[in-house]
Amino acid sequence: MKILLAGATGFIGKSLVHSLGEAGHHVTALTRSKTKNNLPCVSIIWDASSVGTWSKALEGTDAVINLAGENIARRRWTRRQKKRILESRLQTIQALFDAMDRARQKPKIFIQASAIGYYGPSTDQVFTEDNGPGTDFLSSVCQRVEHELVQAKDGDLRCVALRIGVVLEKGGGALPKISFPFRLLMGGHLGNGSQWFSWIHRQDLIGIIHHVLENSSLHGAVNATAPEPVTLKEFCRTLGEVLHRPSWAHVPGFVLKILLGEMSEMVLYGQRVSPKKLLDIQYPFLYPNCRDALEAILRPASP
Template sequence: MSKGILLTGGSGLVGSKLTKLLLDKGYAVSHLSRKHGNDPKVKTYIWDVSKWQIDERCIEGVDTIVHLAGASVAGGRWTNKRKKEIIESRTKSIGLVYQLLKRKSHQVSTVISASATGYYGDRGDELLTEDSAPGSNFLANCCLQWEHAVDIGESLSLRVLKLRTGVVLDAKGGALSKLAAPVKFGLGSPLGNGKQWIPWIHEQDVINLYLYSIENDNLSGIYNMAAPNPVTNKQLTRAVAKELHRPLWLPKVPAFALDLLLGEMSTIILDSQKVSAQKIEEAGFKFQYPTLTWALKDIYKKDINK
């Protein structure tokens, strides 16, 4: 009998593609969502984290919970209200699930949660492993609280796995589409000094790594989810321009201009994180797209064909 997988955030960029992969592999997939979905193959259970409400049937037949829910960090300026929403959408949501597991009989054995490389803050050229200390800015604090909330599952005798995700490359959404938009019009340029490291990862490797985590019970703890060959912002911008056959002629966008435009949220663009993939590779995971060149060729090949 195949495992039952419950996803929070299942309708998002990663969640929707992971859902398709899991269905193709024969898993029974269900979602926790604020509204009913349209896929008849996926059971949707309603929850409202702000009201501490959850359909208790959601954990029936479930072995593994994949926690992807969370408000977009780039969805608006970081007011105090917005910061609270970003953190609580991640921490309170998994807390609501754990409260349900405490009071209702279940067969859940594993919780796999997203986290982010934002955990490390702005670290220049330092090579960052899972043992590196956290940063001190808002994103680092958000990731700390996120991971601590997920860790409560260990007290429930669950296998807990946290994947610190880098910049997911996908032509149809996320950071790459925003970076590529001005490049397509010949208006692209590196951001800040262009020397900040980008912990990128191809979308296919993201969902493959979630599947690998589900299917390998020996994995637990923290793993970086980033390709083994990080690049700088300047290198990424140049690679995108080359793949799109567009020139780069404008000067770099200075950091102070980004600070004025985005406020504290500019750290998303300006923080430098040179993240190591050694631990997950030593655990046996094989990246399908280990280099940026391969990743971009695949992404834009798909984009053109569509």
């Protein structure tokens, strides 16, 4: 397939570029950066605020994947930063759809990154794709992103919004931040630890994206999480065991609220998400449980 990928230089994107290339697909990356584009594929500089010459890259592509957007954990959630988080996503979707409108030969598939934050927090509910949205900031961002997709969808374009869980792998995302205190023998959970933690190994997420590209039965919202979510306390206990470090310390919620402001909601509250659509088609997860995932990521490979 010919695939256009926005957000290719990020934590998920970089790994996806490699994997799509290895599978024989032709990937073109859209990036805002002249310096970060040392990717093993063609890179084109774009600016999502206008449809410029970059839009020619869309001609004749089979699929568009949009992972671009301001990182939600990059800065404190001031009003300005919240606007940036939302608008960077809406703008990239809009720009890609405007460019598709102009293309003579249009793509057939559009995959958009959304997140499990769509559902809002809950301590007891199990969320599948059939559940409605929450009411907090992250949920409102995911709702707007998915609404934009529905509004822009035209003709027989197959659109998939991946509601991605916390992606685990070395070298980026949440895991290095969570495991850092463990390496200093200061590991433990955040808040009261009873919040649900719906995670996914990056390799499984990449596999799911391949599957969505190749499988026309998947459309609309798809939960991209491992089938066995855990509470944060259980996750941290397992992390400590895998790292052979104690998990004893705990950072109380009020401290996180002072340190992180509204962003503390991201770690203090969670949701228990089931990847129902993927389980229904018996998607073969490589890492359904977090111990296997953490061991694969953190244990050094044997010589």
